[in-house]
Amino acid sequence: MKKYLVPVILLAAFFAANLHAADKPLRIIAFGAHPDDAEFQMGGTAIKLAKAGHKVKFVSVTNGDIGHWRVAGGQLAIRRTKEVQEAARRAGIEVEVLDIHDGELEPTLENRKKITRLIREWQADMVFAHRPWDYHPDHRYTGVLVQDAAFMVSVPFICPDTPPLKKHPVFFYFQDRFTKPYPFKPDVAVSIDDVFEEKLHVIDALESQVYEGGALASPAVLIKRKADNPEARKKILRASWSSRQGRIADKYRDELIEWYGEKGGKAVKHAEAFEICEYGHQPSKTELKALFPFLGK
Numbered sequence: 001m002k003k004y005l006v007p008v009i010l011l012a013a014f015f016a017a018n019l020h021a022a023d024k025p026l027r028i029i030a031f032g033a034h035p036d037d038a039e040f041q042m043g044g045t046a047i048k049l050a051k052a053g054h055k056v057k058f059v060s061v062t063n064g065d066i067g068h069w070r071v072a073g074g075q076l077a078i079r080r081t082k083e084v085q086e087a088a089r090r091a092g093i094e095v096e097v098l099d100i101h102d103g104e105l106e107p108t109l110e111n112r113k114k115i116t117r118l119i120r121e122w123q124a125d126m127v128f129a130h131r132p133w134d135y136h137p138d139h140r141y142t143g144v145l146v147q148d149a150a151f152m153v154s155v156p157f158i159c160p161d162t163p164p165l166k167k168h169p170v171f172f173y174f175q176d177r178f179t180k181p182y183p184f185k186p187d188v189a190v191s192i193d194d195v196f197e198e199k200l201h202v203i204d205a206l207e208s209q210v211y212e213g214g215a216l217a218s219p220a221v222l223i224k225r226k227a228d229n230p231e232a233r234k235k236i237l238r239a240s241w242s243s244r245q246g247r248i249a250d251k252y253r254d255e256l257i258e259w260y261g262e263k264g265g266k267a268v269k270h271a272e273a274f275e276i277c278e279y280g281h282q283p284s285k286t287e288l289k290a291l292f293p294f295l296g297k
Contacts (some may be wrong), residue, residue, distance in 0.1 A: 025053050025054045025055050026049065026054040026055070026125045026126065026291065027054070027055045027122055027123050027124050027125050027126075028046070028049055028054060028055065028056045028057070028124065028125065028126045028127075028128070029056075029057045029058075029059065029118065029119060029122045029124045029126075029127055029128070030042055030046070030056070030057070030058050030059065030127070030128035030129070031059045031061055031115065031118075031127070031128065031129040031130075031142055031145075031146050032058060032059070032060055032061070032129075032130070032142070033060070033061050033062055033105065033130060033136065033138035033139045033141075033142040034060055034061075034062055034064045034067055034080075034102060034138065035060040035063070035064040035067075035080040035081060035083060035084040035097055035206075036060075036064070036067075036080075036083075036084070036203075036206050036209045036210075036214075037060070037130070037139070037174075038058040038059070038060070038128070039058065039084065039087050039091075039202055039203055039206060040203065041128075041174040041175065041272070042128060042174065042272055042274070043087075043091065043199045043202045043203060044190065044192030044195050044196065044198075044199040044245075044270070044272050045190050045192065045272050045274075045292075046058070046091055046093055047091050047092070047192075047195045047198050047199060047202070048190070048192070048194075048195055048294050049292075050091060050092040050093050051092070051195075052293055052294065055094075055122075056091075056092075056093040056094070057093060057094040057095065057096065057122055058084065058088060058093060058094070058095045058096075059095070059096050059097075059098065059118060060084060060095070060096070060097040060098065061098050061100060061105060061111075061115075061138070061142045061145070062098065062100045062101060062102045062103070062104070062105050062138055063077040063080070063081065063097055063098065063099055063100060063101065063102060064076065064077060064080040064081075064097075064102050065077040065080075065101055065102045066101070066102040066103050066215060067080065067102055067208070067209065067214050067215045068208055068212065068214060068215060068217075069212075069213060069214070069215060069216065069217045069218060070212075076208070077097075077102075079208060080097075080206075080208060080209075081097045083205050083206045083207060083208060083209075084097060084205075084206070086205040087202045087203065087205040087206060090198075090201050090202045090205060091198075091202045096118075098114065102138065103137070103138060105137065105138045105141045105142065106141060107141045107144045107145050107148065111141075111145055112145055112148045112149060112152070113158070113159050115145045115146055115148075115149040116149040116152045116153055116158065116159050116162075117159050117161075117162045119149055119153045119165070119169065120153055120159070120162045120163065120164060120165055121162060123165065124153075124165075124169045125169055125170070125291070126169055126170050126171075126172065126291055127146060127150075127169045127170070127171045127172070127280070128171075128172045128173075128174060128274065129142055129143050129146035129147075129171070129172075129173065129174065130142050130143040130173065130174050130176070131143050131173040131174070131176055131178070131184065131275070132144045132147060133176075133178050133180065133181060134176060134178060135178070143173070146171065147171075147277065147279055150168075150169075150171050150277065150279035150280045151279065153165045153168070153169070154166075154167075154168060167281070168280045168281040169280055169281060170276065170280055170281045170282075170283050170287075170291065171276070171277035171279055171280035172187075172188070172274040172275065172276060172277060173274065173275040173276075173277055174274065175248060175272065175273045175274065175275075184273075184275055185275055186252050186255050186273035186274060186275055187255075187274065187275055187276045187288070188255070188259070188273065188274045188276075188288060188292055188295070189248075189249075189252045189255035189256045189258075189259060189271050189272075189273045190271060190272050190273070190274075190292060190294070190295065191249075191256065191260060191264075191268040191270070191271055192245065192270050192271060192272055193268060193269050193270050196241075196242070196245065196269075196270045199241070200234070200237060200238055200241060203237070203241070204234060204237060207227075210225075210237055211225050211227040211233050211237075212225075212227055213225070225237075242269075242270065245269075245270035245271060245272070246269055246270060248270075248271045248272065248273055249268050249269060249270055249271035252271060252273045253265065253266070253268075255273065256268045256271060259295045259296055260295070260296050261296065264296070
């Protein structure tokens with residue numbers, strides 16, 4: 001009898017350990033170039049992950065200090081940092097804004113190390129960022145920096161002050177409309193219908209951008225978006241973002257049907273979409289369902 005006891009104990013320990021691993025919260029970090037990009041690109045998905053008990057952090061790689069048509073500099077950087085802090089509070093996630101000037105991000109070794117350390121410190125299972133083919137140089141270089149960090153996060157003698165990851169995260173790209181050298185091709189499409197109003201509440205905190213228009217606006221935008229009327233401007237915001245997320249749902253309807261089934265996929269009104277980066281861990285469909293536990297529900 002004793003000869004069977006040790007294997008049974010070991011088997012029980014194995015299943016207990018795996019059950020614990022399955023119950024362990026996922027850790028997700030997303031890098032946006034500015035204090036609004038991650039919120040816009042995956043605010044709904046972040047809310048769903050946080051509600052499911054997972055840990056989410058947004059990082060703005062620049063401080064957004066030229067992202068307004070009327071004011072710039074430290075005053076704006078402080079304002080936009082406060083905006084994303086409030087947005088994070090509403091979403092139930094964490095946020096950090098790096099002290100790099102808006103419009104001046106470069107893919108330097110110093111910045112690569114910053115990104116590498118942040119991914120390691122967060123012990124990330126999933127990492128999100130822009131694709132490195134974007135109209136804005138800060139977006140492009142954020143994508144490049146995250147790509148460059150994808151290998152380095154596990155290399156022990158780069159940034160040796162921060163322990164390397166023991167396993168490679170899965171890296172994802174945000175959705176975009178650019179087609180050269182190749183268009184965005186989603187691997188995951190997420191229905192955010194159930195959290196659409198909550199996403200609106202999150203981005204409502206980004207007043208300098210969603211109501212005042214950001215860097216390329218004018219006084220006319222304040223009038224058009226009824227920036228001084230909280231109720232009216234929220235209605236305009238809802239209509240604008242319902243259209244925006246609706247276009248994503250329509251464009252990637254096939255992917256929604258793949259994940260949610262024929263009936264469920266066709267019924268989705270608002271969606272966010274992500275492409276698996278060719279760097280980092282390449283997950284199976286089964287693994288993707290574990291990383292996005294609400295897919296198909």
